[in-house]
Amino acid sequence: MTEAAPPANFLHTIIADDLASGRRQQVVTRFPPEPNGYLHIGHAKSISVNFGLAEAFGGVCNLRFDDTNPEKEDQEFIDSIQQDIRWLGYQWAGEVHYASSYFQQLYDWAVHLVEQGHAYVCDLSADEAREYRGTLTEAGRNSPYRERSVAENLELLAAMKAGEFDDGAKVLRAKIDMAAPNMNLRDPIIYRIRKVRHHQTGDDWCIYPTYDFAHGQGDAIEGVTHSICTLEFEDHRPLYEWFLEHLPVEAAPRQYEFGRLNTSYTITSKRKLKQLVDDNVVAGWDDPRMPTIAGMRRRGYTPAALRKFCEMVGTTRGDGIVDVAMLEHAIRDDLNTNAPRAMCVLDPLKVVLVNYPEDQQQTLTVPSHPNRDDLGERELPFGRELMIDRDDFREEANKKYKRLVIGKRVRLRNACIIEAVEAIKDSEGNIVKVHCRMIEDTFGKDPADGVKAKGVIHWVAAHGGQRAELRIYDRLFNHEAPDKGSDDLMSYINPESLLVKQGCWIEPGLVDAAPESHFQFEREGYFVADRYDHSSDTPVFNLTIGLRDTWASAGS
Structure with missing residues (x-):
């Protein structure tokens, strides 16, 4: 090959x-x-x-x-x-280097330009300067202050540095060519007056390059x-x-x-990202829906996947839009290889195994990853009462439904085969639990051994699991080009970009997971323990990405 x-x-x-x-x-x-x-x-x-x-x-x-x-x-x-x-x-x-560390040297070089006749102090207002600058098809005009003497320019520049003028009153400009086709060469500004305290130099300067x-x-x-x-x-x-x-x-x-990296369904304008933060559309710069590195980190993206994505895109001279699905593929591929498996029930429905002894509990030892022996094993408690996902049970269903149905059998992942016997309902007709029968001697049995099950579902023991909060994240925008599709950026906000699910049921090993630990919740997606909010008392997991791309099939 x-x-x-x-x-x-x-x-x-x-x-x-x-x-x-x-x-x-x-x-x-x-x-x-x-x-x-x-x-x-x-x-x-x-x-x-x-x-x-x-x-x-x-x-x-x-x-x-x-x-x-x-x-x-x-x-x-x-x-x-x-x-x-x-x-x-x-x-x-x-x-770490700072441009501000060079402010004195830059100022000395500005003086040098003035002394050589290559820079001058200009009094034009911002509006006047725009008018004098010309357009892409029309040459600019020289500033009326362009021919000041070297001595006068040096004196005015020193006065600017000393704080003798108000903000915007004067600027220092390079003397290049007001008729240059390249607008950047039309006497660009070198220094402007800004009487603002600097986070590194304090009040040492009131002019900035x-x-x-x-x-x-x-x-x-x-x-x-x-x-x-x-x-x-x-x-x-x-x-x-x-x-x-x-x-x-x-x-x-x-x-x-x-060429800069632009991805679909994404904005990278700092001004617009700041607007999302300031307007409380997101919960800060590191909100997992933000395209910031901090946001992607909190979402559960990995450094290896981001670096791989940048490598896949290549470095060329052309600008373009990269399909965000390529990024999602890199994330999914990395987590599929490296994330341990675990089970989490998002919408718990209790299952009672009527033929399993009430006072009996056992511990199952299962692999943490199907292809990574180095990730070890994990222990799962198992007993009479279990939690399954509500979507994994129906009283009646057609042949395409491969999960638990009255009178039908399914395998519990890493455990045994069960058969649904009866749905128990409350006074309003809502199903509150399902009575099932455990099929004897099916723990660890291969389907080829003779006992057949229609499908496989995940579960968590009622007595060993713990409640957790899951934050289900999706793309923040539902438009492929939110920056260009409309002047109203907010009209493209995906109303389902965050769904918070309380009371999810997780296997006990997840409770003490370190923040930023990654897992594949089997049949649900890849999740990460929240960087800040996750603890053993209140486990919080963020959906990083689904097991497969669902946008194309959804017509988005």
């Missing part, structure tokens, strides 16, 4: 060529998130690209926070980003060799290179762009 070709990664080829030719001696990449929200599935791809390439070529990857916009940033986001990267299985080189100015210079300071961005930064590359050419930097990083 021919081996499948490795996923596409054009960056791998570029780096290999750079090393082979001697253009680079060591690979240094960086992951530069802005700490203004939690990381999402798209960032998982960027993390896997930057850290993965460094790993593949024996290099290093820096973590550098692009903290140039303190109004929207918070220490909570810094902490969560570091936690996400570690959880995915990566470690940055050395200490823009991302475009800080990015390339941060790369140069850290000796980054391959500055890898998503494709929307392609038009920013000429500006990235312009700054490096006009500043006395020692290193010469190169920027490369790849």
